[in-house]
Amino acid sequence: MNEQAKKSALLMIPYGLQVLGAKDGDKMTLATVNWTTQASFKPPLVVVGVKGDSSAHAMVKNTKQFTMSFLGTGQKGQAFAFFKHVEPEGDKMGGFAYTTGPNTGAPIVSDAPAWVECKVVGFHEYGDHSVVVGEVIEGGLRDDVQKTVEANPKADIDALTLKEIGAKYGG
Amino acid sequence: MNEQAKKSALLMIPYGLQVLGAKDGDKMTLATVNWTTQASFKPPLVVVGVKGDSSAHAMVKNTKQFTMSFLGTGQKGQAFAFFKHVEPEGDKMGGFAYTTGPNTGAPIVSDAPAWVECKVVGFHEYGDHSVVVGEVIEGGLRDDVQKTVEANPKADIDALTLKEIGAKYGG
Numbered sequence: 001m002n003e004q005a006k007k008s009a010l011l012m013i014p015y016g017l018q019v020l021g022a023k024d025g026d027k028m029t030l031a032t033v034n035w036t037t038q039a040s041f042k043p044p045l046v047v048v049g050v051k052g053d054s055s056a057h058a059m060v061k062n063t064k065q066f067t068m069s070f071l072g073t074g075q076k077g078q079a080f081a082f083f084k085h086v087e088p089e090g091d092k093m094g095g096f097a098y099t100t101g102p103n104t105g106a107p108i109v110s111d112a113p114a115w116v117e118c119k120v121v122g123f124h125e126y127g128d129h130s131v132v133v134g135e136v137i138e139g140g141l142r143d144d145v146q147k148t149v150e151a152n153p154k155a156d157i158d159a160l161t162l163k164e165i166g167a168k169y170g171g
Numbered sequence: 172m173n174e175q176a177k178k179s180a181l182l183m184i185p186y187g188l189q190v191l192g193a194k195d196g197d198k199m200t201l202a203t204v205n206w207t208t209q210a211s212f213k214p215p216l217v218v219v220g221v222k223g224d225s226s227a228h229a230m231v232k233n234t235k236q237f238t239m240s241f242l243g244t245g246q247k248g249q250a251f252a253f254f255k256h257v258e259p260e261g262d263k264m265g266g267f268a269y270t271t272g273p274n275t276g277a278p279i280v281s282d283a284p285a286w287v288e289c290k291v292v293g294f295h296e297y298g299d300h301s302v303v304v305g306e307v308i309e310g311g312l313r314d315d316v317q318k319t320v321e322a323n324p325k326a327d328i329d330a331l332t333l334k335e336i337g338a339k340y341g342g
Binding site: 113171 | 172173174175176177178179180181182183184185186187189206207208209210211212213214215216217218219220239241243284285286287292293295297298299300302304306307308309310311312316317320324326327328330332341342
């Protein structure tokens, strides 16, 4: 295989940054991810590649549910905070406040502009990251974003991207 | 469920544009896709959401292989050419020249800056699009792009994005 071509090709896929939230019993964590895509309108499905040796992986595999907080432009600090393993410290994780999903109890980054809760419909361990397929069962917006989309339902919410933080993850 | 929040959240995922190539016996097609993400480094896996009622879907399901041509910035014409069903007409499809993958025989958009060939390791029909998991078995670059990355292996190849063509697909 032409490894350089494979790498250059795969790095052409643009990515945003999201934070996966998991809760298993009295354990909770948040983990930044970027290998995310929608995969169906009806039902609304998302696919996310979750690193096989991460604590989030074990928790999502066990509980079959997760949250996803969609980071907005400028939220580089949040992205980096959850690249490393975090656990709750008071009402924060990694230095940032979190709330919990109404259905899953899993953590949501409080200042993320948007979030969804998912139940896992497929968990496929093919490679060093697993292909986790989640059905979206609830969603929410930060108060100011909610007002923005009430005024204009087609308003764009600018996502934080790998490009913005000067990082690459792929290839 | 808060449908507006779900929609606004999912539309925060940025997408590039790729063209899926399929060959089944003497049939061949190219289909523009965007629900694409990498899902593993080792082995190199990609996931793509493929519309269940498309001819590409049937062909990939049957043959368990596909190509993916990664469109570059400015290639809006190619993206739109393969939004509709196409078949070979001489040495072109949808008005654009194609070559074929060395392992799969499936079509590749000749002027795409980069391409990969994949064998299907998972084909999951959960929703209106299927979650197709492909292992990358070969890759290639357009001649000028090959020269660029030989000079600088970390050179960015600017992808065509949904944002560039002014389209949304998700939510």
